[in-house]
Structures are given as C-alpha cells and as structure tokens.
Amino acid sequence: MYNKIIILVFGFACISLIASAQKYTTEKTFVSFFSDAAIEDITAENTKTAGVFNSTTGDIAFSVPIKDYEFAKSLMKEHFNEKYMETEKYPKSTFQGKITGYNPEATGVQNVTSKGKLSIHGQTHEVEIPGTIEKQGDKLLMKSKFIVKLEDYKITIPQLLWQNIAEQVEVTVDFTFKPQ
Amino acid sequence: MKRLFILFLLSPCLAFAQDDLLAELEKDSGNETEYTFATFKGTRLANGHTIETKNEGSLEFIFAHRFGAINGGWYEMYGLDEALVRLGLDYGIKDWLSFSIGRNSFDKTMDSYVKIRALRQSTGAKTFPFSATVLLGGAYKFSPENNSDVSDDFENVDRLSYTGQVLIARKFSTNLSLQLMPSIVHKNAVVASQEENDQFALGFGGRIKLTKSVAITTEYYHNFSMKDDSPYFNPLAFGIDIETGGHVFQLVITNAVGLTERAFITETRDDFWDGDIHLGFNVTRTFQLKKAK
Numbered sequence: 305m306y307n308k309i310i311i312l313v314f315g316f317a318c319i320s321l322i323a324s325a326q327k328y329t330t331e332k333t334f335v336s337f338f339s340d341a342a343i344e345d346i347t348a349e350n351t352k353t354a355g356v357f358n359s360t361t362g363d364i365a366f367s368v369p370i371k372d373y374e375f376a377k378s379l380m381k382e383h384f385n386e387k388y389m390e391t392e393k394y395p396k397s398t399f400q401g402k403i404t405g406y407n408p409e410a411t412g413v414q415n416v417t418s419k420g421k422l423s424i425h426g427q428t429h430e431v432e433i434p435g436t437i438e439k440q441g442d443k444l445l446m447k448s449k450f451i452v453k454l455e456d457y458k459i460t461i462p463q464l465l466w467q468n469i470a471e472q473v474e475v476t477v478d479f480t481f482k483p484q
Numbered sequence: 485m486k487r488l489f490i491l492f493l494l495s496p497c498l499a500f501a502q503d504d505l506l507a508e509l510e511k512d513s514g515n516e517t518e519y520t521f522a523t524f525k526g527t528r529l530a531n532g533h534t535i536e537t538k539n540e541g542s543l544e545f546i547f548a549h550r551f552g553a554i555n556g557g558w559y560e561m562y563g564l565d566e567a568l569v570r571l572g573l574d575y576g577i578k579d580w581l582s583f584s585i586g587r588n589s590f591d592k593t594m595d596s597y598v599k600i601r602a603l604r605q606s607t608g609a610k611t612f613p614f615s616a617t618v619l620l621g622g623a624y625k626f627s628p629e630n631n632s633d634v635s636d637d638f639e640n641v642d643r644l645s646y647t648g649q650v651l652i653a654r655k656f657s658t659n660l661s662l663q664l665m666p667s668i669v670h671k672n673a674v675v676a677s678q679e680e681n682d683q684f685a686l687g688f689g690g691r692i693k694l695t696k697s698v699a700i701t702t703e704y705y706h707n708f709s710m711k712d713d714s715p716y717f718n719p720l721a722f723g724i725d726i727e728t729g730g731h732v733f734q735l736v737i738t739n740a741v742g743l744t745e746r747a748f749i750t751e752t753r754d755d756f757w758d759g760d761i762h763l764g765f766n767v768t769r770t771f772q773l774k775k776a777k
Contacts, residue, residue, distance in 0.1 A: 356505045365505035371518070377772040378539035379730060386522040387696040392658055395518070400506045462697055465729055 326408065328444055328481035330355040335368055335477050337452070339470040346380065346469065348373040357444065357481050359408045364418060366479070368397040388459050388469075389425055397424045406437050413438045418448070424457040435477070444481040449474065520605035523615060523655040524663075526732045527574055527582070527599075528766050529689045530703040530721035531740050531748045534663060535617040535653040537601045538576030541774025546572040546586070550741040550764035553754060563762060570743035575773075584621075590742035597621035597647075605654060619649040623744045642673035647745035649687075662690040667705065669750050679716075683709035685749050691725065699725040701734070705749045719752045734766035 333353035339346040350373045355366030370391045375381045385391040401420015413436050422431045435448030453472045454461065461469045524534035527544065538544055548570045552563035560566070572586030572595075580601040587594055603616040623645050631638040646669070653663035665687030674681055689703035701723040710716065721738035739756035740748035754760030 354509050356509055358505065363505050365509055367506065367509045374776065376775055378542055378776040379770050379772070381776065382522055382539075383727075383729070390658070398506055460696075462728070468729060 326359040327484040328357040328359060329484050330366070330479050331443070331482040332480040333366075333478070335475065337373075337473040337475045339473045341470040342467040344468055346375070348375045348381075348384065350374070353479070355479055355481070356484075357403070357446070359406065359444070362403045362406060363401075364403050364420070365400045366398065370395060370397060388461070394424075394426045397422075399423070401431075403437070408439075411439055422452075424452065425459050427457040429456055442483050446477070446479040446481060448477040450477075451475070515609045517606050517610040518608045520607070520615065520655045523605070523653050523661045524691055524701075525699060525725045525727050526734060526766070526768055527584075528734065528768075529663065529691070530701055530723045530734070530736045530766075531719060531738060531743060532665060532687060532689075532703060532705070532745065533597075533599065533617075533619055533649070533651060535601070535615045535651045537580060537582040537599050537617060538574050538770075539776065540576045540579045541772060541776065542576050543771045543773050544574040544768050545771070546570070546574065546766060546768045548572070548743055548764065548766040550736075550738070550743070550762045553760045553762055555759040555761070568741045568743075586743075588623075588743045588747065590744070590747050592626040593623050593742075593744050593747065594626070595621060595623040595744045614652055614654040616653075617651045619647065619651060621647040621745060623647070623746050638673065645669060645671040645744075645746040647749075649745070659693040660690070662688075664688055665705070667745065667749060669746050671746060671750070678711060678714055679750070680709045680711070683707055683750050685709070687749075697727045701725055701736075707749060715753060716750065717752050717755050719748045720756045730770050732766075732768045734768075736764045736766065737761050738764060 330353065333355065334349065334351055335353050336347060336349045350368055352372035353366055353368045355364065357364045370389045371385055373381065373384060375384065399420060399422050401418050403416050403418045405416040406414055416435055416437050418433045418435055420431070421428050433448055433450045435446060438445045451472050452475050455471065524536050527534060527536050527538065528546070549567045552560050552566040554562045556563050568588070568590045570586050570588040572584060574582055574584040576582050582599040584597040584599070585595070598620050600618045602618050603612065603614065605615045606612045625643045628634060631640065647667065649665055649667045651663060651665050653661055655661045667685045667687060669683045669685070671681055685705045685707040687703065687705040689701065691699045691701040693699040703721045705719050707718055717739060719738060719740035721736050721740065723734050723736035726733040739754040739760050739762065740752040741762055742748045742751060
C-alpha cells in the first residue's frame, strides 16, 4: 500500500512536470559576427538558425548552418566555407546548455546567463555567455553578444591574411521564440 | 519486482529530464540539398576553363601570360625575354551565367565567352554526381593586318572561330576534383591540307589541394581531328594554384602559348616532350561590384 502511494505521487509529479513544461522554438533568428582587423572589417549575417528553449528547465539548444552566413563579398563567403570553417566537414555550429536567472513569471528585460557547450569547426568548449530575455506577449526575445577566439576552435588564418581577419570575432545573437 | 515497476512508471519522467534538445533540432531540420562548391579555385584550370562561374555581381580581372620556351637557352634567358599576354574580364551576370571578354596578343585575338552553369553536384535531399557548365565562345584574330597578306580571297569573316565546350567536373573530396572537357572548335578558314574546319577534342584535367590555399593542377586536350601532316601538338599543362584572399595566382608550365581555345587546342606548335615548355602565370583579382545577396 505504501509503495502504491509512492508510485502515485511520483506519477503525478511526473505528469505535472510534463504538463507545465513550456517549450519554445525559434520564430526569427539573427546571428552575426564581426571581425575588426587592420585592413578590413568583415561582417556576416545568418538568419537560418534553429533553436529550442525549455523555460521550465532552462535547457536551450541552437544550431547554426555555416553555409548560410551571408557576406558583402561572395568570394569571402566561399573562402569562409572552404578554407576557414571547412563547412563540408563541419556543416553546423551548435550550442547546448542551460539558462539560469530566467523567471518565467517576471516581465521586462531579464539578465540571464547561459552555460553550456559551444561547438564550432568541430571543436567543443564549455562557455558561459551573458544575455537578456524579454517576454513580449507569448513570445520571448533573447539577445546576447560574446567573443569567440578563432584559435580556441582551431580556425587558422593564413599568414598572408592575418591583417585581414581578426584573431577574435564578436558574435551577436538575436532570437525570437514562440511557444511550441 | 515492485522496484522494477516503479522504475518503469518513472521512465517517462527520466527520459524527460534528459531531453536532448539538440537531437530534436537535428531531427526537425530535415534533409536539405547541399550543393558542392569550390570545385576549383579559379575560372581557369591552366589554359582552359573550369566549371566555375563568377558569382552574381563579381568581376574578375585576369592577367595571363606565357613566356617563351625554356629550351631557348641562355640567349633567350630561358624564354623570359618574350611573353604572350591575355588581358581579360569575367563578370557574373547571375550566379549561373558569366560573360567574359579578352584580348590575347597571340594572333592579336579578341575573344568573348558565355559560361552557363547547367548542372550542380549535390548531396542530401537531391543527390547529383557531377557539375556541368556549358561554354560558348567566339574569337576574332586581327593578325595579319591585311586580308591580302593571306590570300586574295581571304575575307574578314575568315578570321573568326567558335568554341563550344561542355565542362563536366566532380569534386571527389575536399582535395580532389577532376574535369572532362568535350570540345569543338570551328574555324571559318583553315589550310585544308593541314586542318579540318570543325575539330573535336576531349580535355581532361584536375586538381589536388596540398594545403587550404595551394593546389596542383593538370590539364590536357586531345584533338581527335588532327590530320597526319598537321604541324600542331596537343596542349599539356601542369600548374600550381596559390590563393590569397581576392587573388588567385596560377603558375603553369605548358607547351601552349595561346590563351583562346582555338589557339591552344588546335594551334599549339610546340612539343612538350621535346622540351618546348613555357612558363606562364594567370593572375586574377576579383572585385565585388554589386553587394552579394
């Protein structure tokens, strides 16, 4: 009898957890990076990212298709994919982690921290990224800016081009999530 | 037994806790078509074209030249004393359509090409094994200066020639790309005892990447219409491609000195295996005239 009660309690807890889990998927995404080097500034923008966020557990994941970064010069895009990111080998950059500091009940802009695994160019690192979440109606706006060091992800720049490409780039993330 | 039962009941709960969002994303993203890109570094393999077309709105300036034969010896500074030059511009009207004009000092030739990317190698949702580009070109030689220098009935139209090619390439891996080039060259006027008006050739070439920026290339055209007493040879070339940002430097050795299809497929006078080898460079610079999409 006692055991049955335990089962029932756990069972309900489980069901209620599933029921209250609020999952969001990306509606609109914008990821860009900016390289500020001696000779030229390079920006690239990507609007093809897909992401999921579970506001109950704080779990978040997103996946950025490398080939969809758009540059001002088409030759840059080709070199970016062929020589630096090796897109054929590593077609996607991903992030998987947990957001802490988000209160689903609160309104306004909330400062949050995202901690997890960032994979770029086949290399994975534990990172901690600061950002904000703002609830707008039933949507969530998530914004962040952080620095990626190319060396950490084994992205090598030929000596001849070291003045054209910075050693670290600033990544800007701007996602709009809608309830799943 | 009861414990097992509890575990069984709780299993959805556990599964939920370990919910792998990334795997979920991968599942949702589905199967897309991935088109192969950068099969070759440049629009030229060595003397002839590759399947590559310029992207929309980008203009490539090509400066190519071939020195004299290296077996000219010390007196000719191993060929460096003389050079034949082609200056050219390639423009991407659309990603799949390029237009090119050029001037080759060989026979004082003006040439023009249209390149149409017809098929693209791809994997994923739509899998296709190779890329194909159609090249159509014409060339007009201004040399000799007067028609009467050739013969009494030589007319301006006799200075024209046309080229048609189907360039077929496959990128086997990041480092290996091979290309086949079935070609036809039509010349409005020929010396009938030596040549046909329509000449069919099959080209073969490829590249092997040594590093991210350096590749070695080779290119050979076999002319099937060559007559027995033809004074011409088939063109063979070996090259090194070096890419630095907006530039591609191609260093080649070849027995051909002309840089239009008429000149190198059908009118190569030097024999590679006899040491009539010419050093040459193709140097390209790409300018983005229109902002990429």
